[in-house]
Amino acid sequence: MGNLFAKKSMNKMMAEANEHGVDTLERVLGPVQLTALGIGAVIGAGIFVLSGLGARTAGPSLMLAFVLSGLGCAFAGLCYAEFAAMIPLAGSAYTYAYATLGELIAWIIGWDLTLEYAMGASTVSSGWSNNFVEMLNIFHLKFPLWLAYDHWTGLRQATDMVARGMVLSSHPGMVPGTPAFSDAMDALKAAHPPELVTQAHALLNAPHLFGVEIGINVPAFLIALVITAVLVVGIKESAKFNATIVAIKVGIVLFVLGLGSHYITKSNWGTDWHSFAPFGVGGIGLAAGLVFFSYIGFDAVSTTAQEAKNPQRDLPIGIIVSLSICTLLYIGVAAVLTGMVPWREVNIEAPISRAFLDHNLAWASNVVTIGALAGLTSVMLVMLLGQSRVLYSMAHDGLLPKKFFGDIHHKFRTPWKGTILAGLLAAIVGSITPIDDIGKMVNIGTLLAFVIVCIAVIVLRRTDPDRARPFRTPWVPVVPALGILFNGYMMYKLGIWNWVRLVVWLIIGLVVYFTYSRKHSTLQQSLEAKESVEIK
Structure with missing residues (x-):
């Protein structure tokens, strides 16, 4: 049982990070591209999709829900930044757990990240489809309901x-x-x-x-396949595609803030605490857990560590800057949305577009719809990018089949087989599953990953205090402890059924680990070989 918590050597990880060859990823990303990847993943679903669900849960206090979610992510983000600079490998939280908490915990996190990224892409593909249908309506084209939704x-x-x-x-x-x-x-x-x-x-x-x-959500299915094809072609091309879309959607968000502020009715925010937060602090906590999905993205930046030119410097920049920009934009949009429309009337499927329609601003609604399509496209791209890189890292440790998930395309230099599998999974789930159910599953899985990364920072500061840290999380253990507290609270507020789904998912993962991964783990094999030599 002791081997289950065996840790991967930090020195071995650093050696792997410096490897070059046909089966390694290409280092081409700088700080601007990494920040754009973070913004590309974060700005999208929260503003254009889940803000409606959050408004129905928290009322005008949705603004505070975004603040609560943002704080939880800020504390976790500082912990991610330390690890990303110190261990520039593609596995994100999976790799960090492997170095500090042992193989079994690392496997749980890797399996959990599959829930985050693949299911996250499914959620966004469903939201993309809603906005695609809205765009068709602009041109008076009707899409059959049973082909537009699950x-x-x-x-x-x-x-x-x-x-x-x-x-x-x-x-x-x-x-x-x-x-x-x-x-x-x-x-x-x-x-x-x-x-x-x-x-x-x-x-x-x-x-x-x-x-x-x-009912089959055909647009959701097709867009997931298109994004998968872009990711297979190469990381350079994917980064350029993402940067273009990020410029468009940030412009659209600023447009929403500028125009929407002229149509705010202050009474919509309420006249006292009860009307501002109709469901109290509990409602704010629940909404924070729901809209937390909005912030998933900065951790995806860390999955590109093996494709960053200068990971020790650039990864913390990408994580912290993207998270800071997006938090401010989210709070602003939440204020505008709940000021434009009474919270009971906020549309769940396309909240921003419908808010402008309610004010007879059809042209503005059309602009937002097109911006939402662009925004959600880049979110899917970064989610599926992160998924394939985590699978690649796990495969190189022997926990998944290396010939499949670790196979790098000879021309495109991408883990193409894992990318295609993740894209197909996202396409299928997004086309047949309701968006709110997928979103809740993703949130609790991501929150668990954040909690474990915060724990890992505290552990490594004690077990390896002299290790070089290009970026240091400030005020340890206070910041990681606050990350554990905030993210743990949001997990609690997501309710019993989401905990049941998470436990079932993790049980399935443990079955896979004990039937395949433990037997093929390179770390376990090296430990067994060492024990065999010592016995002889």
Whole structure:
């Protein structure tokens, strides 16, 4: 059992980081590209998708939810920066745990990161599809509901559309978008009249497979495959593609802040604490756990450590600068969104676009929709990039099949097989699973990774205090302890079912570890060989 917690030598890791050859990654990324990768992953889902879900959970205090999430990420980000500069390998939190907490914990984190990145890309592909459908509406093109959403989301959309028409016909003077209209819609859907159900299914008009109504999010499936192809072609090309998209979407976010600030109604923020935070501190904590997904991205920067020109200097810059910029933008957009639209009426699927539509700014809504498409595209790119690099690192340690996940394409110099597998997984899950369910799963997995990285910094400061640290996390152990506290609290607020999903996922991972990974681990094999020599 002692070997389960065997640690990988820091000296061996540094030697691996300095290796060159046909089976190693190419060092081509500088601080600007790394910061752009961080912004590319962070700005997207939080603003253009999950801000709507967060507003329904926290009300106007969504601003504080982003502050809480941002603090948790800031504390973890400082810990990531220390490790990224000290151990410039592609495995991110997996590699850091291997050096400090042992192989079994490293495996758990690596398996957990698979949940973060692949499922994160699935969530974003689903959000991308929502905005793609909105863009088609700009040109008066209709996409069949059962091909634009997974079955559950498509049925919900159809139900909302039918309910809206029924409320308007029964209350001709009622104005859509008002609190009274929203209450009437909620009451009708809660009553669940047979005609509502019948008309919703008729509008969905979905085919049946073995007697079961089906729905497939085709745009989500296709965009995941396109991004996968870009990543296979090469890291240079992927970085250029990402930088272009980042410039577009940051411009769109500044546009939202500038124009949206002119349509803020201060009363929408509430007149007292109760109206500002209708669900209290608990609601803020829950929303922080939900919108935490918005910040996933800065840790993906650390997965490109073996492709950074000067990782000791540039990785901390990429992590900290991207996180700082994105936190300020998120808080600003949360304030504008909840100021433009009463929190009960914020649209969950495309909150920013619909907010401008509510103010008869169709042209602005169109700009935001196009910006959201660009933003979510880069998020998927960085998520799938991070996933393939973690799989590559695990494969080089023998915990996954090296011939598959560690295989570098002779021309493109990318781990192409692992990239294709991760992309296919994201495409399939994103096309058949509701966005809110995937998002919650991703959040709890990422929070666990952050907690373990914070623990690892404290451990390594005690076990190897003299190790050279190009970047040092300030105020250890206070900063890592705060990271554990903040991120642990957000994990707690995500609820029992998300814990159940996480435990089930980790149990599956342990089965894989004990049936395959432990037997093929290069570290375990070297330890066994050493013990055999000592016995002889």
